[in-house]
Amino acid sequence: MPFLPFIRTVRKNIYGIIILLPAFLYLAGFSLIILFTVTQMAFTYAGTEKIFFPALQNFVKLAQSPEFRSALLRTILFTVAGTPLELLIGMAAAFLVVKKFKGRGVIRSIFILPLAIPAIVTAIILYILFDFPGGHINEIIMGRHAFFPCQFVEYPVDWRGSAFSALAVSLAGKLWRDMPISMLIILAGLQSIEKDQTEAAATLGASSFHIFFKITIPLLSPAIATVLVLRSIELWKEFIFPYILAGSYPLLSTLIERAYHEWRSPNEASAIAVVLLVLIITCTMCIYYMLAYLKKRLVRI
Amino acid sequence: MIFIVMAPIFIMFKYSLSDRASVVTGGAVIPLWPYEPTLEQYRGLLSADRFIGAAITSLKTALLAVIISLILGVPAAYALVRYRFPGILVLTTFLISIRFFPDIVSVVPVVEVFTPAGLVGNVAGVAAAHCLLSVPYVIFIAMGVFESIPGDLEEQAQVLGAGKITAFFTVTLPVALPGLAAAAIYVFLLSWDEFIFAYFLMAFSDLSTLPVLLRKILSWTPQHNLLAAISVLLSIPVVLFTFIVQKYMRAGATAGAVK
Structure with missing residues (x-):
């Protein structure tokens, strides 16, 4: 039994x-x-006469379309550039508020504020700020305000008009909005490091530079790993910022929307979604194994 | 850094208070503070049916999402904390990690499945989709709440003659209430902010939640002060509630991705 x-x-x-x-x-x-x-x-392909299943036509069609290939390239660049930046900004903010000083509570609350602004609102604010021809950013870099007299450009920049600037603005919005999350994770990691260890190293004559790279960073590695894994997933699938701010230069996520709403092709949209999913899983596993390897090399106890 | 964090929020406020002359300047520099600060945008919005309708839709969706996800999530969390059967750790990990599934990947199949079920273009469908995102969070937060309440309390009540269900409702639930309220607020905010599912499920209907309304308005290139005023009204509840449940938000944020 x-x-x-x-x-x-x-x-x-x-x-x-x-x-x-x-x-x-x-x-x-x-x-x-x-x-x-x-x-x-x-894996379903709706031909002119009959429906094929299973079929790879959707993927073949996508692989041949320049729109998909450039979206794929943009998505990879967006994530590769964005993930380390997310980590650096989060660490900078966490190191700023981890030390005790007067008014720390207020500053910490201010740093959490972006988390409380809905992503779509952040995107709209950037849409207004980086407007063309008459947004605030354009006026500032054209030197039209008294408080900022340097003139960088003569004519206003069309921020949404080139792939690089449109995606850079989207990334800036994403970084602004996500900063508190990375900061809180790193902060939790920093606070779990016991003072004895850094103090012991200081007594033995280590410089603060040494303490940072030999003690703080290795002990922080679980928090860093969390940030890298979570943020890279978020960046792969980021939708709102590129959708509002870089409409003409789709990433894979915004291409899904375009395939579904404009091309009226749910099958191609699903094929893009599957590609994105496979990318996310592969990349997450790569980061995971890379970090595990690095940790083995770095932390010797 | 404080400047970079605060500047966009200030600009949003400034625009929402701007009069027409400070937005449509005809080539002159846009002032950093409006010439004549005015509340006319807010007044206009609060008497516009479209805006009020979207706000009510948002509210209904969020409340429905809160109710469904609490009914599903709280008992599940209780079971995961109080019962020990084989495979429960795997089960917990599985249930909680569902939130890592990318929403943009799931949105197309969700719409395709919801269309024949009649869940497209109405509040129930959007709330059901939001629950997919929020139930893992509720389970996670409620598990933390129940773990902090010793099981002895309930056992003592049972020794004194209370049934399992009475013990839960009279002993555990009152203690757990503040934490569960935080979970409820969390779900409310998640649904209030959520754009992707709401947009795909409401793109071709007259109904919109506030984020979807913003997107729909954007395609008629409206004046910036109108956009900013909607943005402010959309953000206010989030900012208020975030600081109320900051402690729990932090737990949610550090444990995983936050929407």
């Missing part, structure tokens, strides 16, 4: 299982349906 222990466990925990079941069914069912539908649609 191999089922007997199983039945006994079930009977003992029957209340627990009953109250757990609704949430489990909702989440697991929902995710299974999503995964199933997206894969099925991505």
Whole structure:
């Protein structure tokens, strides 16, 4: 009777299982349906006469389209440039507020403020600020304000008019809005480092430079790993900022929207979604193994 | 850094108070403070059916999402904390990590599945989609709350003759209430802010939540002071509540991605 222990466990925990079941069914069912539908649609090709399944045509078509290839390239650059920046900004903010000083609480609250501004609102503010021809940023760098007399450019810059500037502005918005999250993770890591260790190193004559690179950074590595993994996932799938600010230069995420709403092709949209999902999973695993390897090399106890 | 954090927020406020002459300057420099600060944008919005309608839709969606995710999430969290059966750790990890699934990947299948079910273009559909994002958070926050309440309390109540259910409602629940309220606020904000699901599910309907309204208005290139005023009204509840539940927000943020 191999089922007997199983039945006994079930009977003992029957209340627990009953109250757990609704949430489990909702989440697991929902995710299974999503995964199933997206894969099925991505591998379905609606030809002129009949529908093919399974078929790779959607992917072949995408691989041949210059729009998809440039979106893929932009997405990779966006993530590769953005992830280290997220980490650096988060660390800078965390190191600023970790030391005790007068007014630290206020400054910490101010630093959390971007988290409380909805992403779409942040995107709209940047849309207004970087407007062309008459936004604040253009007027400042054209030297039209008395408090900032240097003139960098003669004519206003069309920020949304080139791929580089449009995505740079989107990235700036993303970094601004995400700074508190990275900061809080690093801060939690910093606060868990015990003072004894840094003090011991200082007593033994280590410079603050040495303490930072030999003690603080290695001990901070779990927090750094968390930031890198979570932020890179977020950057791969970032939608709102590039959607509002870089409409003409889609990333993969905004290309999904375009395929779905403008090309009216749910199958191609799903194929892009599958590509994005595979990219995210591969990249997350790479970062994970890279960090595990680095940690083995760095932290010798 | 303080300047960089504060400047965009200040600019949003400034624009929302601007009169027409300080926005449409006809080539002159846009002033850093409006010539004649005015509340006319707010007054206009609060009497516009479109805006009020979107605000009510947002509110309904968020409240429905809160109710569904608490009903689903709180009992599940309780079970995950108080019961110990094999595989429970794997189950917990699985349930909580569902929030890492990229929303932009799931949005197309969600719309395709919701269309035949009649869940497109109405509040229920958007709330159901938001629950996919929020239930993992509720489970996570509520688990933390229940873990901090010793199980002995309930056992003692049971020794004194209370049933399992009475013990939960009269002993554990009152102690857990502040934490669960924070979870509720968290879900409310998540749904209030959420753009992707709401936009895809409401793109071709008259109904919109506030973020979707902002996007729809943007395509008629409106005056900046109108955009800013909607933005301010959209942000105010989030800013207020964020500082109320900061402690729990922090727990949520440090444990995972935040919307």
